[in-house]
Amino acid sequence: MPLPKPENLEVILATDCGSTTTKAILIEKVGNEYRQTFRGEAPTTVEEPAADVTVGVVNAITEVGELAGRTFIDDNGEIIRPRNGNIGCDLYISTSSAGGGLQMMVAGVVKQMTAASAKRAALGAGAIVMDVIACNDNRPAHEQIQRIRELRPDMILISGGTDGGTTMHVVQLAELIAPAKPRPRFGGQFQMPVIYAGNKDAAGLVKETLDDSVALSIVENIRPVLEQENLGPARDRIHDLFLEHVMAHAPGYEKLIKWADAPIMPTPAAVGNILQTIAEKQGINAVGVDIGGATTDMFSVFGGVFNRTVSANLGMSYSISNVCAEATFSSILRWVSIEMDEKDLRNRVKNKMIRPTTIPQTMESLIFEQAVAREALRLAYIQHKEFATTLKGVQQQRSVGDTFRQQASGQTLVDNMALDLIVGSGGVLSHAPQPQQTAAMMVDAFEPEGVTTLAKDSIFMMPHLGVLAQVHPQAAMEVFERDCLIYLGTCIAPKGIGKEGQLCLKYNIKSTSLTKSGELKFGELQLFLLPDGETAQLTLEPARRFDVGAGTGKPWSGKVRGGTVGLIFDGRGRPLQFPSDPKQARQRVQSWTDEMNLYDMKRVGQT
Amino acid sequence: MAKAYTPGLKVLPRLREKSRRILPITGEVLVVQGQQVGARDVVARSLMPGDVVPVNVANMMSISAGDVPDCLFKKEGDYIESGELIGRSKGIFGFFQSDFKSPATGTIESISAVTGQMIVRGAPLAVEVTAFLSGTIVEVIPGEGVVVEAIVSLIQGIFGIGGEAHGPLRMICEKPDQEMTEDLIQPEHKGCVLVGGSRMTGAAAKRAIAVGAAGIISGGMDDQDLKEILGYDLGVAVTGSERIGTTLILTEGFGSIAMAQRTFTLFKSREGAETAIDGTTQIRAGVVRPVIAIPWPEGSNETANAMMQPTPSVLEVGGHVRIIRDPYFGAIGNVTDLPHELQGLDSGSKARVLKVKVTDGTEVVVPRANVELIEG
Numbered sequence: 001m002p003l004p005k006p007e008n009l010e011v012i013l014a015t016d017c018g019s020t021t022t023k024a025i026l027i028e029k030v031g032n033e034y035r036q037t038f039r040g041e042a043p044t045t046v047e048e049p050a051a052d053v054t055v056g057v058v059n060a061i062t063e064v065g066e067l068a069g070r071t072f073i074d075d076n077g078e079i080i081r082p083r084n085g086n087i088g089c090d091l092y093i094s095t096s097s098a099g100g101g102l103q104m105m106v107a108g109v110v111k112q113m114t115a116a117s118a119k120r121a122a123l124g125a126g127a128i129v130m131d132v133i134a135c136n137d138n139r140p141a142h143e144q145i146q147r148i149r150e151l152r153p154d155m156i157l158i159s160g161g162t163d164g165g166t167t168m169h170v171v172q173l174a175e176l177i178a179p180a181k182p183r184p185r186f187g188g189q190f191q192m193p194v195i196y197a198g199n200k201d202a203a204g205l206v207k208e209t210l211d212d213s214v215a216l217s218i219v220e221n222i223r224p225v226l227e228q229e230n231l232g233p234a235r236d237r238i239h240d241l242f243l244e245h246v247m248a249h250a251p252g253y254e255k256l257i258k259w260a261d262a263p264i265m266p267t268p269a270a271v272g273n274i275l276q277t278i279a280e281k282q283g284i285n286a287v288g289v290d291i292g293g294a295t296t297d298m299f300s301v302f303g304g305v306f307n308r309t310v311s312a313n314l315g316m317s318y319s320i321s322n323v324c325a326e327a328t329f330s331s332i333l334r335w336v337s338i339e340m341d342e343k344d345l346r347n348r349v350k351n352k353m354i355r356p357t358t359i360p361q362t363m364e365s366l367i368f369e370q371a372v373a374r375e376a377l378r379l380a381y382i383q384h385k386e387f388a389t390t391l392k393g394v395q396q397q398r399s400v401g402d403t404f405r406q407q408a409s410g411q412t413l414v415d416n417m418a419l420d421l422i423v424g425s426g427g428v429l430s431h432a433p434q435p436q437q438t439a440a441m442m443v444d445a446f447e448p449e450g451v452t453t454l455a456k457d458s459i460f461m462m463p464h465l466g467v468l469a470q471v472h473p474q475a476a477m478e479v480f481e482r483d484c485l486i487y488l489g490t491c492i493a494p495k496g497i498g499k500e501g502q503l504c505l506k507y508n509i510k511s512t513s514l515t516k517s518g519e520l521k522f523g524e525l526q527l528f529l530l531p532d533g534e535t536a537q538l539t540l541e542p543a544r545r546f547d548v549g550a551g552t553g554k555p556w557s558g559k560v561r562g563g564t565v566g567l568i569f570d571g572r573g574r575p576l577q578f579p580s581d582p583k584q585a586r587q588r589v590q591s592w593t594d595e596m597n598l599y600d601m602k603r604v605g606q607t
Numbered sequence: 608m609a610k611a612y613t614p615g616l617k618v619l620p621r622l623r624e625k626s627r628r629i630l631p632i633t634g635e636v637l638v639v640q641g642q643q644v645g646a647r648d649v650v651a652r653s654l655m656p657g658d659v660v661p662v663n664v665a666n667m668m669s670i671s672a673g674d675v676p677d678c679l680f681k682k683e684g685d686y687i688e689s690g691e692l693i694g695r696s697k698g699i700f701g702f703f704q705s706d707f708k709s710p711a712t713g714t715i716e717s718i719s720a721v722t723g724q725m726i727v728r729g730a731p732l733a734v735e736v737t738a739f740l741s742g743t744i745v746e747v748i749p750g751e752g753v754v755v756e757a758i759v760s761l762i763q764g765i766f767g768i769g770g771e772a773h774g775p776l777r778m779i780c781e782k783p784d785q786e787m788t789e790d791l792i793q794p795e796h797k798g799c800v801l802v803g804g805s806r807m808t809g810a811a812a813k814r815a816i817a818v819g820a821a822g823i824i825s826g827g828m829d830d831q832d833l834k835e836i837l838g839y840d841l842g843v844a845v846t847g848s849e850r851i852g853t854t855l856i857l858t859e860g861f862g863s864i865a866m867a868q869r870t871f872t873l874f875k876s877r878e879g880a881e882t883a884i885d886g887t888t889q890i891r892a893g894v895v896r897p898v899i900a901i902p903w904p905e906g907s908n909e910t911a912n913a914m915m916q917p918t919p920s921v922l923e924v925g926g927h928v929r930i931i932r933d934p935y936f937g938a939i940g941n942v943t944d945l946p947h948e949l950q951g952l953d954s955g956s957k958a959r960v961l962k963v964k965v966t967d968g969t970e971v972v973v974p975r976a977n978v979e980l981i982e983g
Contacts, residue, residue, distance in 0.1 A: 172722045325842050343831060
C-alpha cells in the first residue's frame with residue numbers, strides 16, 4: 001500500500017516491541033502541529049503461550065484506542081487503514097528489540113582499524129556486538145575458531161583490507177569462519193548470514209573459502225582507504241538481513257512486517273536515527289543514553305559524526321552486580337553521604353540481580369541505586385569515549401606549526417566542552433522520584449563542561465520517533481521537541497581545578513522570573529529555579545584557570561534553557577574533585593545533596 | 608476480590624513433571640517411547656564436528672603460500688597423525704629440503720594457496736544427553752531428543768552454581784533457621800545432596816566440595832563467600848557451567864535468610880530419596896531457575912494423585928508470599944490487602960502496594976514488585 005502524502009498524515013500509530021513490554025503511542029495532528037497524545041503498553045508476546053509478537057502489539061494498540069476513543073483494530077485483529085474518521089490510522093510503524101535484539105559478530109584484519117570500522121557499522125545498525133575477531137587480537141587461531149563455534153550470532157560481518165590492499169589476511173579471516181561452521185541463533189535449518197565488506201579484490205577468494213554452509217552477501221568495502229569509512233552499505237545490508245532472517249524467524253514477525261508502512265528498525269538504530277536528526281537540524285552536539293536493566297546504550301553526535309556503543313554488562317538489575325564489580329564499592333559509596341555496610345550491600349546487590357524486577361522501597365535503597373547508576377553511566381561513557389574516535393591508522397601530514405600540538409590518530413570525538421545537550425532515558429533516569437535526582441546522576445556521571453542543556457525522554461518515545469523520522473521528519477521533530485523531551489534545565493560547569501573556596505566564576509542571570517548575580521566558589525554546587533519553557537540571559541566571568549566555553553578566563557554570554565530542575569552551577573571542578581579525607585568527602589557529598597535538594601533525609605532509616 | 612499476577616517459585620510435593628532432553632545438534636535417540644529410564648541413562652547421542660587446528664604450513668616450512676599445496680604429500684580429506692611426515696620443501700636445486708611433520712591428528716579440511724594455511728579437523732566429539740529424571744519416555748523427537756515424564760516433588764531455587772547432579776537427599780540441619788556450618792558436613796556425605804537451613808557458611812560450602820557432595824542446598828549465603836568459592840565476582844546471573852565439583856543452590860537469596868518452612872518440610876519428608884538437581888540459572892528474558900526434582904517411585908500412592916503443571920499463580924488476599932527486598936527481605940506471610948491506588952513509598956516513589964501479615968504477626972506495606980508467591 002503506498003504511503004499517504006506527508007501533508008495527509010494526521011493519525012500515526014507507532015509501536016516499540018521490547019524484550020518484555022510492547023509500547024504503543026499515538027501521534028495526532030492537533031491544529032497545525034503534531035503531538036503525541038496517548039500511549040498504551042502490554043507484555044511482549046514472542047514467547048509461549050502466545051508466541052506471536054502481534055498479539056502484544058494489538059493489545060498495546062487497543063489500550064491506546066480505548067484511551068483515545070478511536071478504533072484501530074478490526075474484527076480480524078488487524079490494524080485498520082486507511083483512516084476513516086475515528087476509525088483506523090494513516091500510518092503504522094514499529095521498532096523491535098524483542099528476543100534479545102540483533103546480535104552480531106564482526107571480524108576485521110586489524111582490531112583498531114578495519115575491525116573497529118566493522119564494529120561501528122554493526123553498532124550503528126543497532127546490533128549488540130558479541131565479539132570482535134581480528135588477526136591481531138592476541139588469540140591463537142584455534143581459540144578464535146572455538147569462539148566462533150560457541151557463539152550463535154544472528155549474522156557475521158567480515159571487513160578487512162583497503163581496496164587494493166591485503167588479500168591474504170582477509171582470506172585468513174574467512175578461513176577462521178569456514179571451519180567453525182557457525183550456526184545462527186534462530187532457525188537451526190537456515191544458513192548463517194555473512195556480510196563481506198572488505199577489500200574488493202579479496203571478495204572472490206572469500207567466497208571460495210566460505211562454502212555453502214553460510215549465506216554470503218558482498219557489499220562495498222567499509223574502509224576503502226584508511227582515511228575514509230564507508231559504513232552505509234554494510235549498515236543497510238545489516239538492516240535488510242535483520243528483516244529477512246532475524247525478524248522473519250521470530251514468532252509473528254512476518255505478519256508485523258506486512259503491517260508496518262516502513263521497514264521495522266532495531267530499537268537502538270531508531271534511537272540513533274532521531275538523535276542524529278535532532279543534532280543535524282539544530283546544529284548541536286548531543287549525547288543520548290538509555291540505561292536499562294542489562295545494558296547501557298550510549299549515542300553521540302559530535303561535529304555531525306554519529307557513534308553508538310552498547311555496554312553489554314552495565315545495567316541496573318540483571319547487570320547491577322557487574323557494575324559493582326567493575327566500578328568497586330568504594331567508587332559507588334563515594335556518592336553516598338550516609339553510613340552503609342559493604343557486606344550487607346553486596347548481598348543486596350546480588351538479591352537485586354537474581355530478582356531484577358524489585359524496586360527501592362526505602363530512601364537508603366534509592367540513594368544506593370542512584371549511586372550505582374552514576375557509576376554505570378560513568379563507565380559506559382568512558383567506554384563510549386574510547387570507541388568514538390577519529391579513524392585510527394590515518395597518516396597525518398604535519399607542518400612546523402604542528403610541532404607543539406601533535407595529535408595522534410584515533411583521538412576521541414567526544415568533547416564535553418563542545419557538548420550542547422544530554423538526553424537521558426531508561427528506568428533509573430526516567431522514573432527517578434525527583435527530577436533533580438535525574439539531573440544530578442547525569443551531571444555526576446558525564447561531567448559536562450561549560451554550558452550544557454539536560455533533558456530526559458519522558459516515556460521512552462525516541463525509538464518510535466526514530467523510525468517516524470524516516471517517513472516524516474517534520475512530525476518526528478515536532479513531537480520530539482514538544483512531547484518527548486522533558487527539559488531538566490542547564491548545567492554550567494567551569495572546566496579547571498582550584499583550591500576549595502577559591503573563586504571559580506561570577507555570574508549574572510536575567511529572565512522573567514529570575515534575576516540574580518553572584519559568585520561560584522570551587523567545590524560548591526548552586527541551584528536556581530528557572531521554570532520549563534523559560535530562557536535566561538546568562539553572563540559568566542570565569543576566574544583565571546577556569547573555562548566555560550570561550551577559553552580560559554574569558555567571559556561567556558548567551559541564552560540558556562530552564563526546566564523542571566533549573567540552572568545548576570557546578571563548581572566541583574573538571575575532572576570532578578572529591579576531598580581525599582573520607583570524612584570530609586562525605587560531608588561534601590552531603591552539602592551537594594542538600595543544595596540540590598536530592599533526598600528527604602528525614603526519611604532515611606524510617607522504615 | 609483484588610488479584611494481581613506475580614512471579615513465584617514452585618514448591619510442589621507431587622507434580623507430573625515433563626523434562627525435555629534435547630541435543631544441541633541433530634543426533635541419534637537411543638530410547639523408545641514408553642521405556643523406563645534411570646536418571647543417569649543416556650537417552651540421546653550426537654557427534655559434533657571435532658576441534659579445528661589451523662596449521663600455518665608456509666611459515667613453518669619457510670615457503671611461499673602458493674607452494675604449499677605442491678609441497679604436501681597429503682590432500683584435502685586425508686587423515687594424518689601428529690608427528691607424521693606430510694610434506695617436504697623443494698629446496699634449492701633439490702638441496703636444503705626441509706621435512707614437515709604434522710603437529711596435529713585429524714582430517715585435512717582445507718589447504719590454502721592464498722594464506723599457506725592447512726586446517727586439520729580432529730576426531731568428532733561425542734555429546735550425550737542423560738534422562739536427568741528417573742521416569743518414562745513419553746515422547747521421542749526424532750534426531751533431537753526425548754521428553755521424560757516422572758512424578759516428582761519439585762522445588763525451584765532462586766539461584767545456583769554448577770550443572771546437573773544426582774544423589775540421595777540428606778538433611779543436615781534440623782530447623783529451617785539453622786545455619787549450615789562446616790562441622791555438619793562429614794566424609795560419608797560424599798555423593799549426597801545436602802540440605803541445610805538458613806545461611807550456608809563459606810567454610811561449609813568448601814567442606815562440601817572437599818568431601819565430594821553432589822550438591823548443597825540452603826536458604827542463603829553471603830556474596831563474599833560465593834566470590835571466594837568461585838574465585839571471581841559474579842557479574843551477571845547466567846550460571847551452570849561452573850566446574851567447582853558440587854552444585855550449589857539457594858532457595859531464598861543472598862544473606863542470612865531462613866529457608867521457607869514449607870520448602871524445608873518438603874525436603875525433610877523426602878529425605879533419603881534419590882534426587883536430581885541442576886544449578887543452572889539464567890536471569891534474562893526466558894528465566895531459568897535452579898531445580899531440585901525428587902522422583903516418587905513408580906506405582907507408589909503418591910503417583911496416583913499427582914497434579915499437573917499448575918497454572919500461573921494469582922496474587923490475592925490470603926496468598927502466601929515471600930518479601931524479596933529490604934527492609935523486610937526474607938519475611939514470609941499472607942496478603943491481607945491489595946489496595947488499588949498508587950501509594951507513596953519512603954523512597955519518594957509512588958507504586959502499587961500490598962499489605963502482608965508476616966509470621967511475627969505484624970502487618971507491613973510493600974510494593975507489589977517486591978514480593979513473590981510461594982506456589983504450591
